[in-house]
Amino acid sequence: MNGYDVTDIVFVVSVVGEEHYLGHSTDLSDIAALSRRAWSLFPSRVVGDRSIDLELPIPGRSGSRRIGKMNDADVSKQIQQMVRFIRQEAEEKANEISISAEEEFNIEKLQLVEAEKKKIRQEYERKEKQVEIRKKIEYSMQLNASRIKVLQAQDDLVNSMKEDAAKELLNVSHHHHILNVTHHDHEYKHLLKELIVQSLLRLKEPAVLLRCRKDDAHLVESALESAKEDYAAKANVHPPDIIIDHKVYLPPAPSHHHAHGPSCSGGVVLASIDGKIVCENTLDARLDVAFRKKLPEIRKSLYGQVVA
Known part of the structure; x- marks a missing residue:
């Protein structure tokens, strides 16, 4: 057994x-x-x-x-x-x-619960990171949009100042069309002579072609001889030959009738006879040059800092 x-x-x-x-x-x-x-x-x-x-x-x-x-x-x-x-x-x-x-059962249940909790925590952390990234992106976009608005507003203000300055240029050359011979007319004639002399010093050519507005032609002709003598004295050369172009004039002053067309507030343009060298010495060109040079100072004066 x-x-x-x-x-x-x-x-x-x-x-x-x-x-x-x-x-x-x-x-x-x-x-x-x-x-x-x-x-x-x-x-x-x-x-x-x-x-x-x-x-x-x-x-x-x-x-x-x-x-x-x-x-x-x-x-x-x-x-x-x-x-x-x-x-x-x-x-x-x-x-x-x-x-x-x-x-x-309790051990396995605890393991399953902990595993699911870990998955939930990981998923929550992943979504939380996504939310943080979206917040940062949205904040950056809003900040950039705000900066663009500020810069645009600053540019608009600066451009409006330039437009106001361009309107003031018309007062330099406008009144002599209304009055015959005035103190203002004499000042503009002297300005034209100085612009011609400056252009001649830049070109240093024995013969040049001069263009001006049609309304300024008689003032340019009256100031031409004086401009030649001043240039000859400063450059220590013979007076140059200056030919006024009566076929092609500079655009007229801006007006309501020609608001979108080419315009010129005054001044002259000198070029070599062959046209290869040109010196644009109009009031509008000088305003652009001065505005570019003074732009940092203008911005600093307006906004307290220099904006690149």
Whole structure:
């Protein structure tokens, strides 16, 4: 009877001093069947005296102990005790399995929860970074737009100042068309002579072509000889030949009728005879040059800083 486990209940029937092994099991239904089989195989009318020896497992030990010869009542009582023992063992085992399963479930659940929390935190951090980047981009765009508006407003103010200055230039050359000979007319004639001398000093040509506005032609002709003498004295050369171009004049002064067309506020343009060298010395050209040179000072005066 070495083929059974230490937890099995072994049925052995003793008949007239001889032992008969019937089986072993831990299942309740198998135990009851083995008990019935023991009594049915050896009835008292055939055998006479009969008894059943049981080998019970010893709890917590490897091995078993044999219970002595028992009658029907003792066997039934012993079986009930074995049933309670087996049930208690089964309940304890089931409880252990339940506790172990619960612990494994809680561990796995905690791992899953922590993994999902980590995913959620990572997703939140990713979205938070995206929001921060969008905020920075929007802030940068708004800041650039504000700077552009400020620069545009500054440029508009500077351009309006230039336009006002261009309008003031008309007062330099406009009144001599209305009055005949005035103090203002004399001043503009002197200005034309100085512009011619300055252009001659730039060109340093023995012969030049001069262009002016049609309305200024008579003033230029009257100032021409004086301009030649001044240039000759300053450059220590012979007076140059100055040819006034009566075919092509400079545009007239700006007016409401020609607001979008070419215009000239006054002054002269001198060029070499071959036309390769040109000196534009009109009032508009001088305003542009002066405005470009003075622009940093103008901006600093208006806004307190030099804007590149």
